[in-house]
Amino acid sequence: MRKPMRHKHTKHVWITLISFLSLALLTACTVAGPEINEPQPGQTEFTTEDPNGGSNNYGPTSDDGARAGGQGTTEAAPSANSDTSSKAPGAPSGRTGTVEEADLYRVSGNLLFYLNTYKGLTVFDVSDRKKPKKISGLPVYGYPIEMFIEKNMVYALVRDALYLSKVNGKFEFQRRHTSQLVSIDISRPSQPRVLQRLDIKGQLREGVSRKIDNTVYVVSYVSRYYWWGWNYNRKQQEEQATVYSFNVANPRSIQKVQSIDLIKDRPQNTQNNPTTTGNSREYYSFSGITISATSNTLLVGENWYHYKYTNNTGSCSSSENSSYTKLSVIDISDPKGTIRVHTRFKVRGRLTDQFKHTYIFDEKTKKGTYLGIFQRNEWNRENCDSQRVVKNTLLSVDITRGDNPVVLDELVFGKPNETVRGSLFDPDRKVVYAITAVQRDPFYAISFADLSNLKIKSEIDGLSGDINLFRFLKNRQFLLAVGRDNSNECTGFDNDASGWRSTKLAVSLIDVRDLSKSRLVQRKCVLVKNASWTSSQINWNLDQAHKMIGLHHEGDTTLLTVPVDYYSKSDSSNGWWWWYERKSAIGIMKWDLTKYDDTKSEKEQNVMENIATVIHPKGSVKRTVITKINNQRTVINMSTTHLSLVDLQDLSKPSLLSTYDIAPYVGTVYRFGNYIVEQSNLGRSYQDYNEFRVKKLGSGDLNDAPIVKTIKMGRIRNVIRWKNYLVIFSYPYDKTKSDKYKRPYFDYSKSVVRVYDFTNAANPVPRGSITLPIAFYPYYYFYCGTFDMAYRFGYYGYRNNSWVSTDRGLALLNNRNGVQRLSFLDLSNGNKPAFNEVTLPDPRKYNNNQITGRGYYNLVSLDGSQFYLTFNTFHKQVKRQDRTYYQYRYYAQPWTFANGKWSNGKEINIPGHLIRVFRQNNKVNFLTQDSYYVQHQVPQGNGSSYTRYQQIFRLYLLQEYGKGLAVLRDFHSFVSWSLRDLLVDNGRIYLNAQRDWYWMQNNGQDWSDQSDHLMIFDVSKGKLDKKFSKATRTQGVQFVGLKGTKLLLNLPSEGLLVADVASIDAPQALHFQRTLGWSTNIEFSGDLALVAAGHFGIYQLDLNKVTIPVEQ
Template structure:
């Protein structure tokens, strides 16, 4: 979220003046804008031109923000004489995000956690069970009735006993899930893992799961202000014994390394040196886990004169071999060594133990991209090497052989090892590329046995077929024939090709055939197969059933949907190319262009999102049929490919729609679902459901769709949609935009009806941070947003907007009135405000006392005052009430206030109250530059009541509160309670030698029931960067942006209690309520439900 630095006015102030100002205290200095109880006339003095008041609209000009400032176990050494890893023969299992078994799909989804689908009826797949997981799902293992799921960023909170102070626990986790009852999957146990996880960092051998976590310098598991020390990069290896599914046990934890990044600089000479961590790659055999740390280093040596300096940029890798041969899970670091280059994916290394010679050998393929030079002579080097290391003696690893391969400027891409035949296959890529067979039959003399040159593009995934007689490679193809239309004129090349290599004779490998994957009706395409070499093998589908050998390759692209003539939108779509191979058709006497081993068949279209897995399987039914399940993050599709020429999509399941907002109409909730999280081109669908538990599973009783919706506002029984429309203004480089308002009548929510529409001049949109149930718009106030440019009244919506006349070249501020009294014919009128430079318009405020009215807040410049060398501008602030008189909007009385109006309301006795905010100013000496002094602003809240003076309404000051050394972020008003979220000011942190992120949020609660700002609570929360969302039934809702929603019981404001924290992951800005249930819309992560009457509280530290 954007932070606005408050303006600081560095002005020279003489020392004598400072003492004078301090001596004046609260009573007499102009800078602190002193107040007195009962005061009804208010003047504000502000340094310079008075732009310290945030959001002021000075005449026709926007002014910036002001106010207080803030910048936006150690690795084991190898015992003497210990054997190299050996003796274990269990299969190495790699985790994945899915499992298909007996027509059941288990899917660990990015957004929805663990889900189970029954595929017995492929035309109507049925969700059997779901278990939300409160972290980002990474991958899982499946064993019997137990799921072992790995999550990252599994955030949870604990609180100090008796205090509203929270600790943050940002960890990864191993979560065991019981699926013995598929309809009710349940968590058995969670085990915390420090660090981050990604796909491919775990392996399972028999009853042991091994996990490698890594910690970059940017990682932290507490609040942001806890980062007082530089985080050192780390990597850990965990081993878990999972023989008892109910109690997975941590057996061992090794720290492979800690630290290593370096930043050195000689300020005298300008020379410097840096070394930085670039992630890990892991591979495993049944006895050894290989973990490679990749590092960058860069150095500059100054020439000391006017000549060229010396530069050097290098890559290096540290290889750790962890002994995992003990089936109990005990692990140890057998050896560790360094070499040049980076190892970038799991298929570029292996470990082989020779039982006959009792030796252990490590083989790795490294890519080096280096450059450097001196005396203005620069050179770069790209080199690929395969290395063999004798690691039998872990204390003394020895490089046995090193072989460079590849042409100049070519980088190694796909690779694979064949330990049985003692060879490695690797392709280097630029444009026209060779595939190499490298022998390690003699581990001391690595050599190239043969190669195929002239391959266009590269190969990123290798798979052996037909008992390793042939090698299939899938990857990028750069030829013209693979980027244009195929022979049939309908299918289009995808720049992705499948190749088959004859590897029966390792001394003379041959290209059997190379066929471009073709899809129908696609233009621009890409594929994840070419982007993630470590996990690309999981994205393709390979299948052999004795009748056919098939491979599926997903490619994705953008499509424009124009089904509706009134609007359009873009969406991602995936085409899955289906290809078969039959090596019995291979004729060695023919060239690769004449072969028919590979054949393209039909195309499967997955209409929603990028497919992460394409799974070919045999569907068991009355007759077995060949089918494909395609998994994207948001949808599941099932296709029948029994007839390969005519694949038939049987069903598409919406798994994770993007829920952006929720609105309650009577006993119904309306879900606002967009086709994507962002974007002007998104399609929006509104779905009406009866309110109740498990909202997502409830039937849709009505729906309607609209494109280019930017905002939606609930107004009475209407849902008002604001669309941005591009208008062709005959300009070559830009489009002018306008806003179209569509009104949908939901007086009968089960039968929504499109009513009228109207256009607004220019791009006028209502913006708000959070919606918190009925009436949520008026209760919250956010000091750094622009939601105060609009207000909802009983008759419509009013905007304070900037207007520019392109014909006349003039600008002004206007009030736009959107009249919704007749939803069939909404109308727009506007009122031009004064353009006098002495007037600044600050925003609008609702009037719950008279719902047909609102307040316009503004200030006028009335003069200047000077203190020493500082000139203060003098302003008077006003709140002018606007109401409808004679069927027209009319400006009524203006009331002078001590600053900007925040909100107005009526007490239980009917007394109108005002809450305003302004700033007091005090001199501040910069500790880093004592010769400079600034005027430091402090936030102030003022409580007033409306009364009469000489027959005119005025505001009488009742109380005020100065927030010295704090800046205010937001506040929420709930009846006679005011909840304020504050943060220490930048100057306070600077004065106390603290970083801007070193202090937590601070909650302050006031009770106004007795006409005073009676402070009931004021404590640091321990949190960082939270925002207030609103209140409901004595519950205060706080948003941890991007992390979750925190619910606080504020029924007794003197003793607030943390009740619940829901990890939402997505940006959750909307809460709606039905009884004691809160519904939180959280994008693709779904709708979270909170039972507000739950007796649970957040666990104590």
């Protein structure tokens, strides 16, 4: 056996006691803008000026100078109740409670409780294994992390539980981005209910909580990029790790007992001019938390990276890339939940997972000892010499006196360049098992019976691959080990294991009955048919790998289920082009250690047996469990989207019994009478495989409503609703070229249109289809029960992507081969959709710096029978202050359907781009927009300045005045405002705006300067009469649409805000719905809004519900 390396502590263990006691604004802009003739009410002829040369790249002009970022303030980090005195008490001890680790599921009889990523707490009745039934679901409005279950209570941990509150009852909102501890009553599994929610600042992940008796301990983390308010209040945070203790004795009134901030001695980054010889820079970055627990201690390891660079003389410099761990031992021995930092010290190297350390208390000597395995992987460079240091060190530290931790011993183990992978401490036998690996493993059994003399008792050298998970078997006399094998034979010691190759998921049994003679019993790999590149979360998430496998003991036989992901190559036997598809499966094994003969080699054993590999329908399996249901041996597999049940009663014939679609991907939803149709994607990508599922509206959760009808189809591109039709667009499949090139071939220059009639939604009927000679794939920016309602500044219809819906079908403005066309898809006869085009006259041309012809822009709908085509013509070119301005005349041309065809009327001169057309008082009104530009000389720090142009938005309200003429009624200039989006409805204009760059540079950066602003104008009397204008404190809000007097606002990727705007000068906030999926589709059923949100399903919002709390 190789002699272990032993060194002086000062050279190899870096342990240091840590005491707990211990945009620049641009100013003075010079304005010298061009003289702009203000428009006058009654004007009928208009010229629009554009410094961008008349391009249709609409929006603010690009800045010629530097951009200055904003600065702001943020809320304080969580308050700390630090409780470490200079004279620390004795070693933590006295508590004997069981340490519970949270998980995602619990099987109780025939009930499965599953904390699902998308659906929250979900309860299944699995008594009928062929037809599992969801009996309840409780959304938690955040990302569920893990849960504890005790009797009839669930304590769930959730991150990103964002919510809004009103400020002093105003139309202003505070953003609260938190994690939460949620108590849920499950005494009636069919009706779980939330009892309490407690906010926890910071982020949570799996594995950062423990429960002992009636106390829950949680460690949260605030990264430098975390913020809980609005983004404009955000500044780079200082990393923080906070330990919380909660008393959950009364689940209806959970009490926070204490919190302690750990990172009080944060290292400071420094930078002296690195280009100067002898100067340096030094950076520290926080890289994560690892926690472990005993009944008396919570062990919290903070991993830090350290980088130091020094610019030396000569051609080479010096640098140091290293890592270290700040280790906090938290005393949790008080059953009431009081906590304190017993000791805190720094060790060189990383602590990679919870199984790398433990705490031992000796009742006889009353001494407490910390044991930890630290991994050093450093690159150092001194002048022109580089050196890599890779070491794995087992460290024992006497922490009886927290104010004076003493290193007892250290043991460096592993071969050169090997890093430690899996490990497991056995305090009863005073041994730790560990694997170090590059491509071949040595397994070590290291004794800490003498804490001052750590020694390797035995090792198994030459194991191929690595091991990442250990579990005890047979009263800790044997070990189960799960990892990777990179050999062909997968028996443990194959000679071909040295090269890089696709690894296999391997399961090993290790005999540790005699610690001085550990040996491999047998190894088997999970067998997956036609698998390439197999992998498993077990091999990269070492901290949580122990929760991912399923173990079941029956007499002398043990059954194991192991999740595996793999890529399967498609069938290419017919010469067709092949591809790889990602799949998930469960490997099932069994072993009987009574068959073990320790006189034989591992290759001669007959202990382990591969039973089968069962394919899971969708998603990577997060948990697998073997249990008895109605006395029948059953495997339950859980991924984020699917549940599957496998019969294992006959071990020779395991069979898939059923699957349950927990979280289908709902991309869009449409209502037809008393039914809704949800589009669900089931393929490898959005386009490959889709289902349209019809469900009946009712009083329950639509996600659980029975499916009345299903329409299945393959690859599609877009779906548009037209009256009672769903119009489905896809790429034409070219069979001839597919056969020729041996791969699926699609013609992306054309479109196939299929029409489905949902007049009788319970029994939809396929109508006709047509292949279009153009690539026409219309889409909604945000469907809100109808066509896009909001106008996005900067997103008006470009030349090749502008369409409207009419009473006859769809109209499209398109450019093909340099020819501008107006195309019509006639859907009036669904059985025979038709297509025709009109070539538009006089297209734009550029010759010898001359601009001629028409530049066509977009289509704007008035109603089902009329829309307007917009274009401009060049007027003249002017030059002012060394900048060229192009003047154009913009026009809106009406198109009307009459006498069986579409025909155009006389074009109308308008100022700028046409935004919306609407009828008011039986008159056609036009809302247009343009900009003018003000020149600024912005000073720079060196005494010079640069030129920058400020864009000033203007809105115009015009009224039709006879054929071919519109008269200006009113206009409004938005000086120092940037307009985002706009809605027009029922005599009102709703505007979403923000202050522009110039305002913020010259007027400070108060929250109101950086917030969104809601503006409401009354246009019912032919004037742009501003009735409301307030900063809302929000940032990044987008208008969705209006439903009656309810205004819907979208906070992208965060949620939907519902406001009542019945009172034009006093809008009221009603409800904020956290929507984790990226929602772009809303349908309505009365006062209920149905929001399609991907795997999160359909959110159902009561538009009259008032839930936003008031914050004083």
